[in-house]
Amino acid sequence: xxxxxxxxxxxxxxxENSTGDIISTAIITRDGLIMASTKSDMMDRETFAAYGAATxxxxxxxxxxxxxxxxxxxxxxxxxxxxxxxxAGEYALLIVLSGKNVQLGMLLMNVQNTALxxxxx
Amino acid sequence: MVESSYFYRFExxxxxxxxxxxxxxxxxxxxxxxxxxxxxxxxxxxMPWAYLFLTFLFFGIRELGHLDKSPVVGSIRYVFGIFxxxxxxxxxxxxxxxxxxxxxxxxxxxxIPLVFALxxxxxxxxxxxxxxxxxNLKNTFxxxxxxxxxxxxxxxxxxxxxxxxxxxxxxxxxxxFFQLAAFFAILWKFLGFIxxxxxxxxxxxxxxLETMFGVFAIISMYVxxxxxxxxxxxxx
Numbered sequence: 001x002x003x004x005x006x007x008x009x010x011x012x013x014x015x016e017n018s019t020g021d022i023i024s025t026a027i028i029t030r031d032g033l034i035m036a037s038t039k040s041d042m043m044d045r046e047t048f049a050a051y052g053a054a055t056x057x058x059x060x061x062x063x064x065x066x067x068x069x070x071x072x073x074x075x076x077x078x079x080x081x082x083x084x085x086x087x088a089g090e091y092a093l094l095i096v097l098s099g100k101n102v103q104l105g106m107l108l109m110n111v112q113n114t115a116l117x118x119x120x121x
Numbered sequence: 122m123v124e125s126s127y128f129y130r131f132e133x134x135x136x137x138x139x140x141x142x143x144x145x146x147x148x149x150x151x152x153x154x155x156x157x158x159x160x161x162x163x164x165x166x167x168m169p170w171a172y173l174f175l176t177f178l179f180f181g182i183r184e185l186g187h188l189d190k191s192p193v194v195g196s197i198r199y200v201f202g203i204f205x206x207x208x209x210x211x212x213x214x215x216x217x218x219x220x221x222x223x224x225x226x227x228x229x230x231x232x233i234p235l236v237f238a239l240x241x242x243x244x245x246x247x248x249x250x251x252x253x254x255x256x257n258l259k260n261t262f263x264x265x266x267x268x269x270x271x272x273x274x275x276x277x278x279x280x281x282x283x284x285x286x287x288x289x290x291x292x293x294x295x296x297x298f299f300q301l302a303a304f305f306a307i308l309w310k311f312l313g314f315i316x317x318x319x320x321x322x323x324x325x326x327x328x329x330l331e332t333m334f335g336v337f338a339i340i341s342m343y344v345x346x347x348x349x350x351x352x353x354x355x356x357x
Contacts, residue, residue, distance in 0.1 A: 005356050031290030033162050033352050046165055047223050050287055057289040 007121050008036035015114040019107055021099040023081070027118060028053055028093050035092060052095040056085045073108070084111050088118035138328035139187040145335035146184050150177040152342040159349035162356075165216050168231035172212035177342070180205040192255035199262035200241050203269050206306075207238045210273035213299065217280040221287055241265070264317055270310035277303035291348040298341035305334040 012025045016038060026037040026045070032053035037045055060071045074085040081099060084107060088094040094115045098107055153174050160170050179201045186198030211234035218224050241262075248258055281300035285293055309330035312322040 003357060029290070029348075029352055031292055031348055032288065033348065034164075035352065035356060044219075044223055046163065047220055050220055050289075050292070054287055054289040 005036050011114055011117050012036060012038045015110055019102055019110045021102040022096060024097040026095050027088060028095060029091055052085055056093055086111055086115045088115040094118060138332055141332050142335050143184045145339045146177060146181040149339045149342045150181050152346045153177050156346040156349050159353045162349050162352050165219050166226060169212045169215040172208040176205050176209040192259040195259040196262045199266040200245055202266040203241045204238050206269040206273040207234050210276050213277050213280045217284055221283050267310040267314040270306050274303040274307035291344055295341050295345045298337045302334050302337035305330050309334055
């Protein structure tokens with residue numbers, strides 16, 4: 001029997017294969033717990049999840065305070081990297097850390113498509 | 122009717138506090154075991170989990186020690202309390218290092234608290250066999266336990282505060298309740314400490330603080346265990 005974790009991992013590896021230059025992907029809860037992550041040997045998986053969830057929460061609070069709406073997609077970048085976080089259902093978030101050798105439009109589209117797939121699982 | 126002396130006595134007695142305390146700490150111990158089963162979901166490393174497990178186990182044993190009044194058992198009880206203080210502080214320091222400082226804890230560093238904790242039973246054996254009076258032995262370990270809980274509690278207040286700033290959702294509550302537990306531990310042991318040097322404090326006040334320490338410890342473990350259990354069910 002296939003577990004949900006396996007289905008999540010499949011969705012994440014499809015995202016990585018179709019996009020390229022992705023360093024790490026994870027599906028996390030809004031508490032910052034990892035539901036699935038493609039880089040199991042990554043040293044700071046828990047930190048990645050905790051910080052990702054905390055950042056999304058702050059962004060959500062900010063946009064709610066400013067516009068009364070909820071954040072759906074959060075994108076932030078440095079000189080070398082990008083982080084995209086999107087909602088993937090009621091409790092889950094999809095967080096992607098990528099390099100800058102991928103087109104932003106394609107990255108966003110693939111991440112959002114994957115989030116929809118995760119939501120349906 | 123309860124006599125007023127019950128509330129103003131300075132010595133330990135068996136009472137509701139002992140029953141509640143044992144209930145809280147042994148329940149927390151069971152919660153740690155069930156949370157440990159889902160540790161892969163919150164993989165903060167083997168050592169923090171091991172130290173959380175030992176904290177609740179040793180504090181439970183410490184509370185069982187209330188059932189015997191002999192000074193030697195009292196001293197051993199305090200040794201278990203010392204273990205518990207060291208391990209609870211270490212667990213939170215290691216989680217802080219991993220989550221907040223984003224550093225990996227080497228195996229050698231992970232064993233430092235264990236080595237530190239071993240000093241105290243060796244010290245106890247040395248004092249016991251060197252002919253120290255059992256009452257003095259009990260007072261010595263009572264003071265050491267007080268000091269370690271005050272120091273450990275202060276460190277826990279800091280680490281849980283810093284961890285809380287990087288957390289969201291249920292983890293905010295986990296760290297908040299751990300912090301409240303640490304505050305009550307500090308107060309409880311501070312009153313014990315000043316009582317031992319100059320100004321005895323009614324035992325009922327310390328009992329209340331100790332019970333509250335147990336209450337917040339069990340709540341924090343319950344919140345953590347519930348989060349892990351719910352996610353584990355969802356992932357099946």
